[in-house]
Amino acid sequence: MINALGTPQSLLLLGGTSDIALAVARRYAGRGAGLRVVLAARPGERRSAAAAELGALGCAVEEVDLDARDHASHAATVDAAFAGGDVDVAVLAFGLLGDPETDWTDPELALELAEVNFAAPVHLGVLLGNRMRAQAHGRIVALSSVAGERVRRSNFVYGSTKAGFDGFFLGLGEALREHGVHVLVVRPGFVRTKMTEGLSEAPLAVTADDVADAVLAGVQDQRDLVWVPKPMRFVMSGLRHVPRPLFRKLPL
Numbered sequence: 403m404i405n406a407l408g409t410p411q412s413l414l415l416l417g418g419t420s421d422i423a424l425a426v427a428r429r430y431a432g433r434g435a436g437l438r439v440v441l442a443a444r445p446g447e448r449r450s451a452a453a454a455e456l457g458a459l460g461c462a463v464e465e466v467d468l469d470a471r472d473h474a475s476h477a478a479t480v481d482a483a484f485a486g487g488d489v490d491v492a493v494l495a496f497g498l499l500g501d502p503e504t505d506w507t508d509p510e511l512a513l514e515l516a517e518v519n520f521a522a523p524v525h526l527g528v529l530l531g532n533r534m535r536a537q538a539h540g541r542i543v544a545l546s547s548v549a550g551e552r553v554r555r556s557n558f559v560y561g562s563t564k565a566g567f568d569g570f571f572l573g574l575g576e577a578l579r580e581h582g583v584h585v586l587v588v589r590p591g592f593v594r595t596k597m598t599e600g601l602s603e604a605p606l607a608v609t610a611d612d613v614a615d616a617v618l619a620g621v622q623d624q625r626d627l628v629w630v631p632k633p634m635r636f637v638m639s640g641l642r643h644v645p646r647p648l649f650r651k652l653p654l
């Protein structure tokens with residue numbers, strides 16, 4: 403169970419090699435030894451390194467296979483994650499940025515983004531929601547993006563998958579509220595992680611640690627929605643209402 407300070411006893415990272423997810427795990431691990439962390443990710447060096455690092459921080463780490471595109475395997479992934487006991491906080495962090503100009507002309511790449519960023523999170527979100535309803539407590543942290551808040555020409559395949567993702571998890575939060583389960587939707591702007599390596603930085607860029615701080619505060623305060631950094635909320639509320647002919651001309 404989560405204690406009064408908002409610290410969980412167990413943490414599930416769906417996307418257990420994500421830089422942001424691991425920053426969240428480090429923050430929770432720093433609050434005391436004995437945290438059970440389930441790293442659900444594709445097997446490989448990145449997952450092993452993450453498990454070793456969190457183990458050295460005093461966490462009891464379990465590794466579980468997750469392949470976002472293999473929908474038939476998702477139920478087994480979630481079963482394995484709950485086999486060791488209740489999950490207090492589950493972070494949905496897997497995702498693909500893709501290459502915007504290739505994605506909208508290559509049907510296979512567009513489908514991959516839609517499956518990894520939208521279909522798989524919906525499928526796993528329902529599986530997680532059912533489990534958390536049954537245990538009558540828990541928090542789901544869904545890593546959305548400001549890119550989904552107003553989809554723009556420059557990355558509309560990614561943006562549209564995040565728009566769907568965002569809407570689904572906001573709705574799931576409403577549905578689960580009466581069952582004692584909370585969903586936190588997180589909308590970061592540009593985050594310096596391996597996902598954005600080599601790209602030119604957007605204004606208001608943040609680090610994975612900044613996102614982790616916002617996640618921990620949002621979980622503790624039982625927030626439904628947070629922007630990272632906070633001023634991004636006001637930027638986006640302005641951009642959302644810019645008329646389309648003008649929006650098209652903005653350097654976004």
Ligand SMILES: NC(=O)c1ccc[n+]([C@@H]2O[C@H](COP(=O)([O-])OP(=O)(O)OC[C@H]3O[C@@H](n4cnc5c(N)ncnc54)[C@H](OP(=O)(O)O)[C@@H]3O)[C@@H](O)[C@H]2O)c1
Binds near residue numbers: 417421448548594
């Ligand atoms: N970085 C940003 O600027 C930014 C901004 C807003 C939102 N976000 C969102 O935040 C989340 C975490 O991003 P991040 O910056 O931490 O990126 P990251 O470090 O690149 O992590 C992405 C994760 O997705 C996993 N993944 C990709 N395809 C998968 C598949 N088919 N099956 C299973 N796992 C798969 C990767 O696993 P492998 O290790 O196996 O490749 C990796 O764990 C993503 O949903 C992203 O869209 C990021």
